[in-house]
């Protein structure tokens with residue numbers, strides 16, 4: 001999907017919501033455990049209920065790989081279901097991949113060639129040759145590079161400064177802009193430190209940002225928008241647990257739809273202001 005197409009969806013839906021599909025069999029409603037594929041049954045119901053209010057879905061691979069072959073099959077079925085029924089949705093595989101070039105090439109083939117997702121999260125630690133295989137030859141696909149994550153461990157490396165006062169996340173963004181551009185590379189920036197978006201926008205003024213950390217992690221949507229929103233929005237804000245586990249009764253999908261609708265309404269107001 002091109003940036004233009006993504007921005008058109010945001011304008012049409014008046015939403016920049018990304019619903020995280022982090023399926024935990026210990027948290028899904030009990031009645032679904034009787035299904036042949038409980039993970040897919042859960043995802044299908046959540047997708048059908050939330051699709052009018054969001055522009056993206058983000059299955060995190062950890063929640064699928066944890067169940068071996070069955071989990072991977074559920075992931076594949078979920079992506080295919082989205083592609084067939086909601087082709088306008090931007091599908092992000094949150095897998096945080098990246099390795100030597102030869103190996104990254106195979107990861108790229110897996111996610112873009114086999115699964116056909118629109119975007120993949122990638123760790124920048126191994127540098128240029130670990131990232132460019134995800135960009136070369138994959139038009140319309142996106143790398144979403146980890147920049148400033150939402151967890152407290154982001155202080156350990158990402159927020160450390162060099163002798164000139166430059167922080168590692170700033171270095172990562174500046175350097176990676178030599179490998180990709182605003183049409184094929186986004187950055188992960190956590191919602192948990194909203195005021196940091198000011199600094200992010202100094203080094204990535206026009207980039208799209210994938211923003212996890214609203215909802216269960218307590219990040220402020222308002223602050224993210226105040227400091228991070230740009231002319232064409234430039235934000236995809238993710239919420240996973242806050243939407244998909246809002247109820248674990250038989251009404252789980254309906255309640256997830258309501259939660260997504262509430263976030264969409266907040267986003268609509270923020271887009272207007």
Ligand SMILES: O=c1ccn([C@@H]2O[C@H](COP(=O)(O)O)[C@@H](O)[C@H]2O)c(=O)[nH]1
Nearest residue numbers: 060149150190212215216217239240241
């Ligand atoms: O900095 C990061 C990077 C990735 N994540 C992922 O996003 C979702 C957040 O889930 P919530 O339930 O809304 O907290 C999850 O898949 C994380 O692994 C992140 O939180 N922070």
